[in-house]
Amino acid sequence: MSLPEAQTEEYNAFFANKSLSDLPAVDKVITVNSSDSVAQATRTLAAHNILSAPVRDSDQPDDAPWLEKYIGTADAVNLMHWLLHQVQDTDGIEDLDMLLRHTAAHTEIANVIDEDKDTARFNPFIPLAKENNTMLDVMLLLGKYAQHRAYIVEPGSDITNVVTQTSLLEFLHAHLDEFPKLVDSTVADLQLGTKKDIVSCKPTDTMQSALLKMRDEHVSALPFVDKANKVLGVVSSRDTRLLIRQPTRLRFLNQPLELFNDLHVAPFDAEVVCCTSSDTLRSVIEKLRKNRVHRVFVVDDDNVLQSVIALRDVIAQFVKEPADSKIEAYFVQRSAAAL
Template identity: 30%
Template sequence: MVMGEESPRSPEAKVGMQVEDLWDIQEPQLSPTEKLNACFESIPVSAFPPAPLHQGIEIRSDSSLAEAVQILAEHKILSAPVVDVDAPDHASWIDRYIGIVEFAGIAVWILHQSEPPSPRSRSGGNALAAATNGAISPLEQQVLGPESAAATPGSFFESLTSSELYKSTQVRDISGSFRWAPFLALQTSNSFLTMLLLLSKYKMKSIPVVDLGEGKIENIITQSAVIHMLAECAGLQWFERWGTKTVSELGLPMMSPASIVKVYEDEPVLQAFKLMRKKRVGGIPVIEKGGRAVGNISLRDIHFLLTAPEIYHDYRSITARNFLTAVRDYLEKHEESSPMLSNMITCKKDNTIKDLILMLDSKKIHRVYVVDDDGNLEGVITLRDIISRLVHEPRGYFGDFFDGVLPLPQNSRV
């Protein structure tokens, strides 16, 4: 390399440099947050780097749950769009896709298989239909209470994954939809600001970007991808102005110690997944009897129940502790890297937001637990929390976005 030649910038860093150029020409009276809002409003979503090829996976609507789980697990992704095999070749994107299937949705199906029918629960078909897009009803909240989480024997998931029901239930059988379309999507002309707000304030974990001309998904932007982009922007002026603020200066953590959703180590692991579903969180700490956190279980970890059920066979019940132990042993045996092999990832309130971003990106995790000097939990910070501190929603910003960008399908009854 020639002396003094700059090293190649990543695609994500190039986006950061666009923000840098825009930052320099903003009105001087604007606050740093207002400047960032203006910068991100000026950059189209089409500038966001394409997702890795494995994240562009699509699942056929006639695939079985077993096949869908295998595809998601093999490609290490949490969700994938479902293509309607009966759609015509030149269908619009609204008619081409029927929804998004995710581990969280399949988890709902599993939970309904693990307990007897309740008079308070909805019928199986309707319950499955809510699985795809994260919807949960008051009735589901009732049946997902602690009292219904029986101690599941270690052989349960071996029996389930070998059952005809698991092999024959198709993805389309559990596919729900948003009011307007198969899923909430962006067009390539929408702005970064719109995308960041949907991923933070509006609590979306991923957003497909559609090509209206082709009727297909052109990109999928996730919270993790945004955090990676921010990590690649370290050193740029605008990032350093924002990223060197401490966690407490930015009003984090948003969740107090009392409101942290947790599961105790001797509780059934299904209780952990039920709590995540009921409380709409992606992961929870596992607490030992003394009150110390000994691990973390996330929704993406549910695939271990389905892809390696034999590792629990010798357990009389799959408690949260047994789940952590079995999965860690399995990962070490197969020499696989995973966040589950790490101890609890923590930070202090005086850590900078830059520290957290670099940590989350390097370790490929979705949350960091905030602790005091004695190691006691003080809160949790998620990817969404960080993105929410990057931008704010201007008054009336979205207007009729949800009705205008995503028109009602012709057959909609809403």
């Protein structure tokens, strides 16, 4: 369901009139150094329970402007890509955990992000300035353009805040009553979520095959479903952190996912968050926020998977890109520069 044009303009105006200062502020911007090892960077992300962090050039002084100081973003997805590269063609190798432990301790995180075009400088390192950007830009970037984060920078200075889809959800939750017609519409009314070609994995799939499928399908998580297509759990790029921090668990890479489920260990030790097509958008937002997850699974009365609602799908409902927006041109220009 599309909102009436007048309502779309009203919602756009609401966000365009909101400053980036209205977003929840972080106590401290957590960074990793380019000279940090993969193991160190992974520990930093895990210690602060975050999925990504800007990578600071270790050769730059503390007072260097942000444009010179940061070389990209370290996140769970490129750690997953790195891990898969390390374990390919390792069948029969003894002490694989020791090999990974050694490699993770002696590989700089800068090399990892340089090898992955999706996490190199400005891809997806997106800077925003309070003087030039508004909340409407943030909503479009993290909604329509499916970016996971953006950095608020002080021109000539440093990063002052990190905007994630989760922090944006907190902002939306605080302003739900501004959008009664939208948030009280149902999932069915809004035709919300991905229904076709849902990528999933089966109980007999191994952890490694699930991670490979995520990489090949360019997704950060997969639902784990049984023969009846009922959701049992979720495998995500976040789980890579555990394998890198505890290489002894690498022996589970080639074990079927049903083993993890039976043992009730990560990644299947958390409740799967579901909703139905009759739930309202308000309810979906409440579930995403309460459970601190990035997706909700839409199921029918028999608990059979019907669609997947990602955080970006929710964010995208609130705004429509104006005709004079320059965001698409920015991405075109950035893609050309990366070639």
